[in-house]
Amino acid sequence: MKKKIKIKIFSFPNLSKREKTIFYIAFVFIFLAILDNFFISPIFSKIKNLNREISDTELKIKNSLKILSQKDRILNEAKKYSTFLISTKTEEEEITSLLQEIESIANKSQLYIVDMKPLPANIESSYIKKYLITLNSEGKMENIVDFIYSIENSNQLLVVEKYQITLKSKETNTAQLAITISKTVIP
Secondary structure, three states: OOOOOOOOOOOOOOOOOHHHHHHHHHHHHHHHHHHHHHHHHHHHHHHHHHHHHHHHHHHHHHHHHHHHHHHHHHHHHHHHHHHHHOOOHHHHHHHHHOOOOHHHHHOOOOEEEEEEEEEEEEEEEOOOEEEEEEEEEEEHHHHHHHHHHHHHHOOOOOEEEEEEEEEEEEOOOOEEEEEEEEEOOOO
16 A cells, blocks of 8 residues: 655644744745845836936936927027137238228218227137227217117127217217227137
8 A cells, every 4th residue: 555645844743833823924924025135125126226217318308309499599599609709810801891890880870980090909818809999080979879889789799898979069069989999709
């Protein structure tokens, strides 16, 4: 006759039923703790890190999309100011161009130019060069105001540095204008 061999795992004949129950419950808790420490926690930690990386990448993509959506506006602004940023003219050509621009604005404003002289260029930094022109002219008060306004709103970087207006004749409303105008160039 064959004998059946029974293998009893975790069979403790010496323990009472209550002790066996406590042992099995303790074993389950220890098994779950080991399972948590070596399998579940690392998986959830990895998932948490991946979610953080995904949210960081999404934020970077949103910022990039915002910049890309403004690309055309940025390029248009760059084109608008590109004429100020690149100067391929020599100093003499730049001064001549400035004198012509001021003379053109004076003629449009109906000012009579008495004297116009360039001053030495000021190099404010390695990025900024400033050309100065002194101008003495005569004209009606409204023409002088129009001239100053046109200088300040020129498509070049022209600025009225200082000016002095003296009344020449009360009867004809004629005044004399002594003005210093600068043009800023970024070489």
